[in-house]
Amino acid sequence: TGRTLRNVLLYPNFILIFIALIMLFTSFSFTFHIYAFKKEWRRLLSREILTYLIIIAICSFLLSITSNLGVERSLFHVIDFSSSTGLNAIDFQSIGEGGKYVLTIIMMLGPCLFSVGGGIKILRLYITGKVFYHELKAFVTGNREKVEIGEMELDSREAWSHIAITFLLVILLFIGAYLLMNDGYSFSEALVESASALTTTGDSPRTLTAATPTSTKVTLMILMFLGRIEVIPLLNIIYFRRD
Numbered sequence: 001t002g003r004t005l006r007n008v009l010l011y012p013n014f015i016l017i018f019i020a021l022i023m024l025f026t027s028f029s030f031t032f033h034i035y036a037f038k039k040e041w042r043r044l045l046s047r048e049i050l051t052y053l054i055i056i057a058i059c060s061f062l063l064s065i066t067s068n069l070g071v072e073r074s075l076f077h078v079i080d081f082s083s084s085t086g087l088n089a090i091d092f093q094s095i096g097e098g099g100k101y102v103l104t105i106i107m108m109l110g111p112c113l114f115s116v117g118g119g120i121k122i123l124r125l126y127i128t129g130k131v132f133y134h135e136l137k138a139f140v141t142g143n144r145e146k147v148e149i150g151e152m153e154l155d156s157r158e159a160w161s162h163i164a165i166t167f168l169l170v171i172l173l174f175i176g177a178y179l180l181m182n183d184g185y186s187f188s189e190a191l192v193e194s195a196s197a198l199t200t201t202g203d204s205p206r207t208l209t210a211a212t213p214t215s216t217k218v219t220l221m222i223l224m225f226l227g228r229i230e231v232i233p234l235l236n237i238i239y240f241r242r243d
């Protein structure tokens with residue numbers, strides 16, 4: 001992810017729409033593509049995908065009002081950042097502080113679980129919220145109910161694995177931002193850079209060259225590596241489910 005041969009914004013609108021659709025479809029869970037190939041149209045739009053589309057719409061609107069970008073251009077950039085594509089097609093200096101915060105949020109939320117993008121992922125965020133809701137409900141009522149995602153009962157080990165990854169990524173975001181601020185980044189720039197590295201998006205508010213401080217390069221390398229550690233517990237879950 002990151003970098004293209006030319007500025008994609010120079011392409012005609014129909015090409016930009018095509019690129020946006022490609023980025024969007026790669027953001028969907030692999031189950032979406034399986035159902036599409038099987039022509040099971042009624043199962044295509046899962047709750048996770050619908051939630052993801054709503055988040056894209058909200059963040060596109062927020063980006064449009066916090067920057068000088070129109071709604072259409074904001075939508076394109078939000079899809080770009082949420083899918084971890086990293087087209088480097090945005091001028092960070094022109095979108096203001098609010099725009100940088102919106103892009104940080106959409107990068108960290110990420111696409112759907114089991115897609116090619118990085119970030120927390122929509123289903124993991126949903127699981128985290130649902131588990132905490134059930135824990136709070138159990139504390140108030142004294143009755144502990146089973147946590148279900150769709151038709152599947154969620155194993156406690158699997159649930160807490162998702163929660164741990166969610167909080168770990170948020171903690172890493174701010175640790176990375178703090179280290180980058182020590183290298184001269186502003187707070188908003190540090191958040192964007194940290195989120196971009198952690199989600200392997202590749203868009204940077206600064207030009208990174210060989211002359212970039214070693215401490216900055218080491219921080220970004222560690223964030224890129226740790227951002228993909230999430231696959232290990234997922235593979236572990238799949239292995240134990242198979243057994």
